[in-house]
Amino acid sequence: MAKDILRKPTGFMDIYNFKPGDDKGNTHYCPGCGHGILHKLIAEALEDFGVADRTIMISPVGCSVFVYYYFATGNVQVAHGRAPAVATGIKRTNPDSIVISYQGDGDLAAIGGNNILQAANRGENITVFFVNNAIYGMTGGQMAPTTLIGQKTMTSPYGRSVQNEGYPIKMAELLSTLETTTYIERTSVHNPKNIAKTRKAVRKAIKCQIDGKGFSLVETLAMCPSGWKMTPVNSTKWIEEKMMAYFPLGVTKDVIEEREAYFPKKLELSNLEIKEKLGLTKERLFVKRDMSDVHDKYRNPHIKIAGFGGQGVLLLGRVLAEAGMRHGWNVSWIPSYGPEMRGGTANCQVHIDERPIGAPVVDRPSILVALNKPSLDKFEPTVKPGGIIFYNTSMIDRKPARDDVEIVGIPFSDIADELGSLRFANMVVVGAIIEKTNLLGYDVTIDALNEAIKNKKFVPANIKAIDRGIAEMKKL
Amino acid sequence: MAKELIKGNEAIVKGALLAGSRCYFGYPITPASEIAHGAATFYPLLGRTFLQAESEIAAIQMCYGAGGTGARALTASSGPGISLKCEGISYAAGSQVPIVIADIMRGGPGLGNIAPAQSDYNQVVKGGGHGNYKLIVLAPNCAQEMCDLTMLAFDLADKYRTPVFVLTDGFIGQMMEPVEFPEPVELDHRKKKDWAVMGDAETKGNLINSIYLNEEELEEHNQMLQDKYAEIEKAEVRFEDYLLDDAEIAVTGFGIVSRVLKSAVDVCREKGIKAGLLRPITLFPFPNDRFAELGDSMKHILVAELNNGQMLVDVKMAVGCRKARVHFYNRMGGVVPSVDEMVEKITEIAKG
Numbered sequence: 001m002a003k004d005i006l007r008k009p010t011g012f013m014d015i016y017n018f019k020p021g022d023d024k025g026n027t028h029y030c031p032g033c034g035h036g037i038l039h040k041l042i043a044e045a046l047e048d049f050g051v052a053d054r055t056i057m058i059s060p061v062g063c064s065v066f067v068y069y070y071f072a073t074g075n076v077q078v079a080h081g082r083a084p085a086v087a088t089g090i091k092r093t094n095p096d097s098i099v100i101s102y103q104g105d106g107d108l109a110a111i112g113g114n115n116i117l118q119a120a121n122r123g124e125n126i127t128v129f130f131v132n133n134a135i136y137g138m139t140g141g142q143m144a145p146t147t148l149i150g151q152k153t154m155t156s157p158y159g160r161s162v163q164n165e166g167y168p169i170k171m172a173e174l175l176s177t178l179e180t181t182t183y184i185e186r187t188s189v190h191n192p193k194n195i196a197k198t199r200k201a202v203r204k205a206i207k208c209q210i211d212g213k214g215f216s217l218v219e220t221l222a223m224c225p226s227g228w229k230m231t232p233v234n235s236t237k238w239i240e241e242k243m244m245a246y247f248p249l250g251v252t253k254d255v256i257e258e259r260e261a262y263f264p265k266k267l268e269l270s271n272l273e274i275k276e277k278l279g280l281t282k283e284r285l286f287v288k289r290d291m292s293d294v295h296d297k298y299r300n301p302h303i304k305i306a307g308f309g310g311q312g313v314l315l316l317g318r319v320l321a322e323a324g325m326r327h328g329w330n331v332s333w334i335p336s337y338g339p340e341m342r343g344g345t346a347n348c349q350v351h352i353d354e355r356p357i358g359a360p361v362v363d364r365p366s367i368l369v370a371l372n373k374p375s376l377d378k379f380e381p382t383v384k385p386g387g388i389i390f391y392n393t394s395m396i397d398r399k400p401a402r403d404d405v406e407i408v409g410i411p412f413s414d415i416a417d418e419l420g421s422l423r424f425a426n427m428v429v430v431g432a433i434i435e436k437t438n439l440l441g442y443d444v445t446i447d448a449l450n451e452a453i454k455n456k457k458f459v460p461a462n463i464k465a466i467d468r469g470i471a472e473m474k475k476l
Numbered sequence: 477m478a479k480e481l482i483k484g485n486e487a488i489v490k491g492a493l494l495a496g497s498r499c500y501f502g503y504p505i506t507p508a509s510e511i512a513h514g515a516a517t518f519y520p521l522l523g524r525t526f527l528q529a530e531s532e533i534a535a536i537q538m539c540y541g542a543g544g545t546g547a548r549a550l551t552a553s554s555g556p557g558i559s560l561k562c563e564g565i566s567y568a569a570g571s572q573v574p575i576v577i578a579d580i581m582r583g584g585p586g587l588g589n590i591a592p593a594q595s596d597y598n599q600v601v602k603g604g605g606h607g608n609y610k611l612i613v614l615a616p617n618c619a620q621e622m623c624d625l626t627m628l629a630f631d632l633a634d635k636y637r638t639p640v641f642v643l644t645d646g647f648i649g650q651m652m653e654p655v656e657f658p659e660p661v662e663l664d665h666r667k668k669k670d671w672a673v674m675g676d677a678e679t680k681g682n683l684i685n686s687i688y689l690n691e692e693e694l695e696e697h698n699q700m701l702q703d704k705y706a707e708i709e710k711a712e713v714r715f716e717d718y719l720l721d722d723a724e725i726a727v728t729g730f731g732i733v734s735r736v737l738k739s740a741v742d743v744c745r746e747k748g749i750k751a752g753l754l755r756p757i758t759l760f761p762f763p764n765d766r767f768a769e770l771g772d773s774m775k776h777i778l779v780a781e782l783n784n785g786q787m788l789v790d791v792k793m794a795v796g797c798r799k800a801r802v803h804f805y806n807r808m809g810g811v812v813p814s815v816d817e818m819v820e821k822i823t824e825i826a827k828g
């Protein structure tokens with residue numbers, strides 16, 4: 001019967017060369033199976049639209065795992081349920097291709113439920129053919145999410161019950177509720193009239209993609225005589241009487257006319273443009289320098305900067321590291337990370353070194369910046385003998401006790417407050433450090449600041465803070 | 477080009493784009509999220525695809541789709557997300573689809589914590605998914621290598637038609653260091669991929685596939701994969717030697733641990749202890765021969781890891797029953813050992 005209205009289109013292989021064994025002329029489907037009919041309708045549409053060459057068919061896991069035996073297109077076989085994600089990857093990188101995801105009910109509605117939902121919701125410009133045969137055909141007739149109430153399968157031997165498995169899922173209706181989907185219809189292939197309707201739906205769905213209108217899906221009720229343990233004839237009856245009663249045929253969503261066509265723009269960039277967009281052509285001030293004019297005790301410092309979150313500790317370290325890099329030295333910067341991060345304190349660790357840097361961690365700082373009391377309490381004992389401690393007298397009411405290190409106490413927070421915001425305390429510290437150690441040039445420090453601060457309108461105020469830090473240091 | 481101070485994670489993104497990566501698909505997770513942030517910023521700027529997938533399961537499959545068309549695809553995650561990607565990775569290995577995956581390791585099992593760890597070594601190096609596959613695994617230990625090895629990963633992925641991992645820890649991902657970015661490489665890698673399915677007349681006979689129903693065919697396919705891995709083992713071993721020539725104790729570790737060990741070796745040398753460092757840069761292929769040599773020439777080999785001794789097994793296999801005694805030091809909760817801690821351990825071993 002189906003023969004009269006089905007021909008072998010050129011989108012379909014003549015000889016199934018990918019099929020192992022000697023029989024390369026017959027499909028692997030059981031007699032009376034619905035899959036083969038749908039295959040031909042799809043192949044025919046691809047031929048008629050002249051898009052077979054640029055089509056990529058996705059073979060799922062299920063009885064249609066061997067879709068690739070049959071379609072004279074590009075073919076990709078994928079994991080169970082993942083076809084919509086794979087289709088997304090293909091279509092996004094190859095917008096000119098026609099991407100077709102072919103899936104069974106276990107594949108699409110069970111294991112791949114989230115994948116189809118999300119692809120549909122993103123409005124991927126792909127076409128999905130969803131074969132609803134109310135069963136897992138391939139694995140020997142287990143229950144599917146679309147199995148009918150009372151239907152006996154290998155894993156619902158007493159019949160599917162609402163209490164145990166809930167109602168069969170209506171994917172066409174469900175996906176139609178998503179704002180982004182464009183065209184969804186449920187059809188059947190159990191008789192010539194419905195095959196003709198399916199043919200129309202298949203074409204409409206593929207055309208929808210060709211026209212750049214977004215996500216389209218055709219759910220097709222299909223016979224599985226083997227899984228249902230019925231004759232082919234009884235199978236067609238079962239669809240008519242049982243399946244169609246629960247899964248009504250027809251269009252559940254069609255906004256093709258309203259949808260605007262969308263074809264992503266292509267952008268071809270020259271190497272120079274690529275570098276510009278990646279920020280690699282940015283001019284930076286490099287002033288090569290060795291540390292010979294830096295006092296011994298400040299050379300190759302290991303710096304730890306600690307304070308409350310919000311005191312700009314990370315940025316402070318970043319500016320020092322940026323500046324060090326501009327002198328041609330090796331630098332590393334790491335934020336407090338993992339266990340160190342708890343308790344509202346933040347710290348960062350910076351190396352500036354003429355030699356390659358091994359461990360980026362600073363266990364024994366030669367420069368400690370303590371912006372609050374807990375930081376001083378915690379890290380004072382770790383400072384290297386001969387090192388230096390900068391501490392924030394605005395927030396710390398005791399002098400560091402160590403007598404084997406240099407101590408610099410400055411009311412960083414009060415000064416920042418005077419300058420208009422507590423947030424500038426960190427840059428006052430930068431000023432104090434560059435003045436005290438002579439390690440980093442003023443110009444490279446300003447250049448470093450320029451790069452490190454995202455919002456450029458704050459740069460002048462921060463420069464002021466650095467200047468103020470220098471002045472305060474000079475006063476001491 | 478001038479150097480830029482940049483986080484390791486961000487260097488991966490720029491490296492990937494310079495290598496001509498066309499797309500990034502991923503799902504956010506600490507401590508890998510800067511990769512997603514950077515990709516979300518830069519891929520669209522360059523007219524390339526960034527998409528936040530619904531899960532890691534989907535992200536790797538999107539890479540599978542893109543990679544199968546010859547596009548250079550990147551994804552990144554950390555432990556829990558890598559577990560989910562294992563399904564897709566196995567398919568990609570079987571179907572020989574090139575994909576680059578960055579794993580910025582955190583502590584496990586389960587949710588563990590977000591602190592730096594190396595607990596995914598087995599999962600990544602031994603192949604966390606099903607089937608007889610291996611992956612090339614590159615282990616950067618600085619921001620420069622995050623860029624360079626990501627670029628190399630794309631080349632190796634294409635050359636051998638295999639997924640390639642960039643495996644490092646949260647520390648290397650979060651750390652900022654100067655990076656000198658190379659010139660962008662030629663974009664049209666796809667011309668060379670005659671196996672890919674590109675949605676055009678020339679490639680329409682092609683098939684991306686991991687299913688072989690026939691037993692002999694599957695065995696042949698598996699044998700072909702093993703031959704490929706053998707070829708990779710011959711050609712792609714990379715490691716760094718440091719002060720090993722006259723050493724008596726070799727220390728070894730990858731990622732952040734190798735940085736700590738290098739400093740510890742320096743301190744030990746100052747103390748007169750003859751220590752040196754072997755840092756594997758490729759974890760597969762593993763530097764077996766070099767470890768075997770050290771098995772003969774060293775008195776001791778110390779393996780340090782942020783896990784329960786996962787690379788240790790590979791070192792022991794390589795050293796076998798040679799002269800050197802293999803020692804082990806580890807942390808497992810997110811604490812990176814200090815230089816002092818490692819010096820103490822090396823000193824203790826040196827004293828015998």
Ligand SMILES: Cc1ncc(C[n+]2csc(CCOP(=O)(O)OP(=O)(O)O)c2C)c(N)n1
Nearest residue numbers: 061062063080104105106107135136137138
């Ligand atoms: C991850 C995974 N789980 C389970 C399977 C086994 N399996 C193969 S096909 C299938 C069911 C397919 O049913 P459906 O999608 O309805 O396709 P049909 O065969 O009915 O056309 C299952 C469970 C698998 N291949 N992969």
Ligand code: SF4
Nearest residue numbers: 029030033063137224
């Ligand atoms: S088991 Fe069912 S779905 Fe599978 S080929 Fe046979 S009839 Fe078709």
Ligand SMILES: [Mg+2]
Nearest residue numbers: 104105135137
């Ligand atoms: Mg089914």
